[in-house]
Amino acid sequence: MKEELMVCGADGAPLYPIKIEESFDGIVPLIAQLQMTGRKICIVSDSNVTHLYEKEVRGLLEKEGFFCVSFSFPAGEASKNLDTVSALYEFLIENSFDRNDVLIALGGGVTGDLTGFAAATYLRGIRFIGMPTSLLSMVDSSIGGKTGVDYKSYKNMVGAFYQPSAVYINVSALNTLSEREFLAGMGEVVKHGFILDKEYYRFLKEKEREISARKSDVLCEMIFQSLCIKRGVVERDPKEKGERALLNFGHTIGHAVEKLNHFEFLHGECVSVGMVAAAELSVMHGLLSRQEVDEVKALLDAFGMKTKVPMLDKEELLSVCHRDKKADGAKINFVLLRTIGEAFICSNVSDDEIWNAFKTITE
Numbered sequence: 001m002k003e004e005l006m007v008c009g010a011d012g013a014p015l016y017p018i019k020i021e022e023s024f025d026g027i028v029p030l031i032a033q034l035q036m037t038g039r040k041i042c043i044v045s046d047s048n049v050t051h052l053y054e055k056e057v058r059g060l061l062e063k064e065g066f067f068c069v070s071f072s073f074p075a076g077e078a079s080k081n082l083d084t085v086s087a088l089y090e091f092l093i094e095n096s097f098d099r100n101d102v103l104i105a106l107g108g109g110v111t112g113d114l115t116g117f118a119a120a121t122y123l124r125g126i127r128f129i130g131m132p133t134s135l136l137s138m139v140d141s142s143i144g145g146k147t148g149v150d151y152k153s154y155k156n157m158v159g160a161f162y163q164p165s166a167v168y169i170n171v172s173a174l175n176t177l178s179e180r181e182f183l184a185g186m187g188e189v190v191k192h193g194f195i196l197d198k199e200y201y202r203f204l205k206e207k208e209r210e211i212s213a214r215k216s217d218v219l220c221e222m223i224f225q226s227l228c229i230k231r232g233v234v235e236r237d238p239k240e241k242g243e244r245a246l247l248n249f250g251h252t253i254g255h256a257v258e259k260l261n262h263f264e265f266l267h268g269e270c271v272s273v274g275m276v277a278a279a280e281l282s283v284m285h286g287l288l289s290r291q292e293v294d295e296v297k298a299l300l301d302a303f304g305m306k307t308k309v310p311m312l313d314k315e316e317l318l319s320v321c322h323r324d325k326k327a328d329g330a331k332i333n334f335v336l337l338r339t340i341g342e343a344f345i346c347s348n349v350s351d352d353e354i355w356n357a358f359k360t361i362t363e
């Protein structure tokens with residue numbers, strides 16, 4: 001099964017295609033289509049993904065006569081910094097990469113974010129292709145144009161909006177992804193259904209077993225639908241001035257949980273519990289029914305996603321929620337649900353409500 005979609009700018013002009021396939025084979029025709037023939041290519045990947053897929057991708061490109069080099073860095077968020085970007089610049093300079101040459105970001109969100117940022121800044125911008133290999137990067141970080149790195153202890157503090165020339169997704173790469181990372185990616189997948197698309201939520205519910213068994217054709221369909229939902233949002237609000245904030249559903253309490261547990265839990269796990277808390281807040285505001293919250297939880301439980309976390313200190317939790325970059329001055333802009341498939345931004349959520357909602361997700 002193959003899917004393809006085009007991401008456009010706010011003016012409707014096409015920006016880049018996304019191809020969803022079940023192998024890496026389609027990368028060669030894609031590069032031909034992008035008029036990159038004869039250009040040097042640098043494949044950027046982390047230590048895990050290098051080991052798994054770099055040889056295959058490089059082999060396909062070299063067979064077509066491309067001059068290919070590979071840059072690998074230690075896997076993990078700790079590598080998403082300016083030092084790694086600097087080492088990549090150095091590598092590109094040593095290999096005489098010029099403005100017409102191309103980077104390929106082969107890996108998860110860390111690889112995509114840092115390669116995209118290096119591409120945005122090397123020689124004032126060179127082309128890059130996203131080849132996301134984690135579920136989170138396939139449905140979330142590979143689309144939307146946000147690139148960047150962490151700075152000291154500040155996450156995503158340095159970056160640029162910069163679009164790839166194309167995104168190529170090989171769904172079969174998910175076969176090697178750990179269960180924990182897969183479920184973390186599912187956090188963002190179900191989020192798309194909860195905030196904007198009840199039909200998609202029903203699809204996820206119906207196909208839960210096939211998705212959990214990672215059936216390739218169902219994953220293709222799921223990733224395609226998720227990308228279509230995120231595409232709609234980023235096309236309407238490319239620079240996060242309004243609607244794009246809906247994508248932060250589950251993220252306010254989620255980020256606080258992530259931070260106060262010292263990043264012991266994965267981002268997607270924190271989003272999962274954060275969505276339950278936000279659904280509870282929606283009940284407190286007379287929006288969602290109790291039955292709907294139970295449905296939200298039932299879907300997360302069916303996949304085996306996280307719905308409970310350890311207790312935290314009230315003052316610390318509230319303080320981090322207020323400091324979250326999505327907070328607007330004293331008021332926190334919370335994404336709540338009117339119903340499943342319909343989110344909106346609410347700025348009158350009180351601290352007591354946040355605390356009471358958080359208590360419902362504690363172990």
Ligand SMILES: NC(=O)c1ccc[n+]([C@@H]2O[C@H](COP(=O)([O-])OP(=O)(O)OC[C@H]3O[C@@H](n4cnc5c(N)ncnc54)[C@H](O)[C@@H]3O)[C@@H](O)[C@H]2O)c1
Nearest residue numbers: 048075108109110111133134136137140141146173176177
């Ligand atoms: N730019 C954006 O819009 C955006 C959106 C969401 C998240 N992000 C960023 O994305 C990052 C998180 O992404 P992530 O969860 O993909 O992290 P990641 O890139 O660290 O990948 C997670 C782990 O999975 C491994 N991996 C990746 N693909 C694999 C595969 N096919 N088989 C086996 N192992 C594989 C990686 O080596 C890594 O150990 C964070 O830095 C976050 O800030 C960016």
Ligand SMILES: [Zn+2]
Nearest residue numbers: 188251267271
């Ligand atoms: Zn997220």
